[in-house]
Amino acid sequence: NRKVFPKDLVRLFSQVLDIDRSAIGGIKVLDNYSFVDIPESEAEKAISLLDGKDFHGRRITVNHARKK
Numbered sequence: 001n002r003k004v005f006p007k008d009l010v011r012l013f014s015q016v017l018d019i020d021r022s023a024i025g026g027i028k029v030l031d032n033y034s035f036v037d038i039p040e041s042e043a044e045k046a047i048s049l050l051d052g053k054d055f056h057g058r059r060i061t062v063n064h065a066r067k068k
Contacts, residue, residue, distance in 0.1 A: 005029065010027065012050070013050075016050055017038070023042075047063060050062040
């Protein structure tokens with residue numbers, strides 16, 4: 001358990017992207033990765049600002065989810 005909770009991800013994305021918490025949709029935290037649903041218009045900004053950033057002592061990778 002990496003001690004990552006949905007509320008932590010909401011806080012991170014809302015602060016860095018300067019968007020309202022209600023704009024962030026579903027969050028799914030799995031063992032090795034998480035999915036955060038954000039508006040499509042904010043996706044590229046999130047990737048450029050958050051990719052490689054330290055979060056809870058670990059470097060995170062942020063990218064688009066693969067289509068099913």
